[in-house]
Amino acid sequence: MxxxxxxxxxxxxxxxxxxxxxxxxxxxxxxxxxxxxxxxxxxxxxxxxxxxxxxxxxxxxxxxxxxxxxxxxxxxxxxxxxxxxxxxxxxxxxxxxxxxxxxxxxxxxxxxxxxxxxxxxxxxxxxxxxxxxxxxxxxxxxxxxxxxxxxxxxxxxxxxxxxxxxxxxEMPVTAAILTIVPQDGNDDLATFLDAVATWYETTPMILEANLGGYAGWAAWDGDTLLAPKVRRLESAFGGFNRSIDNVQESMAPVVARLSSFNSKGMNVTAEYIAFPDYFTYFHEVHANSMDVGQSIIMSSRFLRSAQLADSTAVRQMVNVTAGFPGQNAFTVVGVNGGGAVALDVPNTAINPAWRESLVNNLVARNWPDTTPYPEVKAAQDDITYVKGASLELLAPDTGTYINEANYKDPNYLANFYGTTRPALEAIKQKYDPNDLFYCRTCIRSNYWYQEADGRLCYKDS
Ligand SMILES: Cc1cc2nc3c(=O)[nH]c(=O)nc-3n(C[C@H](O)[C@H](O)[C@H](O)COP(=O)(O)OP(=O)(O)OC[C@H]3O[C@@H](n4cnc5c(N)ncnc54)[C@H](O)[C@@H]3O)c2cc1C
The missing domain is CATH 3.30.465.10 (Uridine Diphospho-n-acetylenolpyruvylglucosamine Reductase; domain 3)
Structure with a gap:
């Protein structure tokens, strides 16, 4: 059992x-x-x-x-x-x-x-x-x-x-909200993706300015679960205990870099809002929700500063992850590396690649429950072997965040756990020697396979 x-x-x-x-x-x-x-x-x-x-x-x-x-x-x-x-x-x-x-x-x-x-x-x-x-x-x-x-x-x-x-x-938080939207009637995809790629290159500047937050972007209209449902990039960063003037000054080089796209058919806007406390900032800017049981697959990757600085490779990744009309493809970017994340905290099992990276990039596709299986399989393969693979190509030496990872990842042991796996397996064997607790892709699940009738059988590796 x-x-x-x-x-x-x-x-x-x-x-x-x-x-x-x-x-x-x-x-x-x-x-x-x-x-x-x-x-x-x-x-x-x-x-x-x-x-x-x-x-x-x-x-x-x-x-x-x-x-x-x-x-x-x-x-x-x-x-x-x-x-x-x-x-x-x-x-x-x-x-x-x-x-x-x-x-x-x-x-x-x-x-x-x-x-x-x-x-x-x-x-x-x-x-x-x-x-x-x-x-x-x-x-x-x-x-x-x-x-x-x-x-x-x-x-x-x-x-x-x-x-x-x-x-x-508690403390006050100032939000910087940065948006890239095509100007009315402009359907120039390449320039939008150029702007998105340039935005990725600015993320180390944002973090260096001691701001952190999230972004979401989509290249095509769709019924996406977590990011914009139309072509746009939305990002929001928080500065703790900082005034609007101070945050605006920090963001100035980032905004200046992206503003060149205003003359190329994009609207790049930056807005600053001071919130009295983190609670209000969080709920007005970042909080989201989703019903349990949605049909979705995702692949995520930690990106280091050197990878974000490689403009050609980033542009290629953006091109692939943008996807095509009807795919419901979207990306969520956690821009919150460095700072306290990079501290060497004892007694944790965090994938070391996370602490060394600046950004966590997640690409996903979702579909209605009534979707025929061949289409579901095509979406799973696309996230695994095309879009997810493009992230891995950009950052082959990092890994993935295990809670927002691809359940079809053929290389999940290395990608999910990195160098922490041997220690985690030993701890699992000490506290649960008979593998009573089992979940797919969890530590030591690779020693078991499921038979057609649902029974779990032991294997050597
Ligand atoms: C809309 C949405 C937004 C999200 N945003 C974020 C985010 O901002 N940051 C982030 O890091 N993640 C985020 N996640 C991912 C989230 O961290 C994972 O989905 C997480 O696994 C959910 O944990 P749960 O316990 O609620 O879910 P469950 O599905 O109940 O459990 C998840 C895993 O934890 C185990 N588990 C649950 N309870 C216990 C327990 N008491 N003891 C031992 N094991 C237990 C389960 O066996 C399972 O392996 C988001 C998910 C969604 C759906």
Missing amino acids: RVSIKQTGHDFLGRSTGYASLEIWTYNLRQGLTFHDSYLSTSQCSPQEPEDIESTGAALWAGSAITIGGAYTWTEVYQFAHEQNVIVVGGTCTGVGAIGGYLQGGGHSASMREFGIAADQVLEYTVVLANGEVVTANACANTDLFQALRGGGGGTYGVVINATIKAYP
Whole structure:
């Protein structure tokens, strides 16, 4: 028998789909949200113990924290944090679960450049192991499990029943909103794609100016799930505790670089908005939602600064990922590398390529549920062998974010886990020696294959 774990079912890779398994559905298991003015872990792993500080570094946190006592969504955690006047690092989809796949798989956020990757924020987990034991995992207890659950992926090491995460004092945020739209009646695709490619080249400048955020672009009109539904690029970046004048000054070289497209049939616009706090900025600028169960496939890739500077290669990638009319192809770009993301945080299983990269580029296609299988297969192959391959060609030495990855990726072990895989496999074997927990593409899933009747059978590699 195999066991799968589901919180919201939002996973893009179907890792919470429990076909032929016993499924633990945590959605209604909630024991409250608790605010701690200052944090002291349940295993007394506190900053007062010098040997802990020395050996782990992670115990240095002395700020406030929130314990998420079960299957709360980010909407609920954000509202609670707002009431305490603090910021937590969470996802853009307000319906995604906080302590499930998001945190355990890494978690990118509109505030991550300022505070770090979401998994870096976890101070402690409580976990039900495969043998039924309930354990604490933090910087002093079960540190290997703590490491695996901070970026190594959900669904495979145990059932997380609560997590305590760092919280930061609220602060004002100024948004810079940069848009590229073809002028009325202009259907010149090549110039639009030139502008998009130039925008990619400006992303290191944006990050260097200490701004971070997201972009979405599409080359063709379509019923896309997450990006513009018409030809345009929309991007928005936040400057924490900064005035409009200050952010505008930082963005000036970027806007100047892109403004040359105004005389080539594009409208490049920049707008600046000051928000009183991160909560308002996030909800007005970045928050999104999506119903569970959408038909979608995506491929994502971390891009380093040298790759973003290669204008010919970037333009080629943009050309391929733009796709064709009727494909519903769209791209979402996380522009939030560097800053606190690049810190060497102990006890995490984040793919090292993530910390070294500046941008996470995701290309996707979605289709209605009634689409005939040959068309679905064609879309899957296109994302895997054409559009995803173009990202891999641009950045062969990086990897992919496991929560926004391609479930058909033939090279998923290297792309998803990079150099973290041997350590993660050892941790999995220690805490779940019989592979009770199973999910597709999760650690040690490659040792199993599924027979036609749904049964899982063991194989050697
Ligand atoms: C609209 C949308 C926007 C998104 N935006 C972001 C974003 O801004 N940043 C980002 O990083 N990601 C984002 N994601 C991706 C998101 O991180 C993943 O879909 C994530 O896996 C969802 O986690 P979940 O627990 O809600 O989903 P589920 O489908 O319930 O679970 C996902 C995985 O986690 C495991 N799991 C769930 N609960 C537990 C538990 N209690 N213990 C152990 N394992 C568990 C499951 O077995 C499965 O492997 C977005 C997704 C959507 C649909």
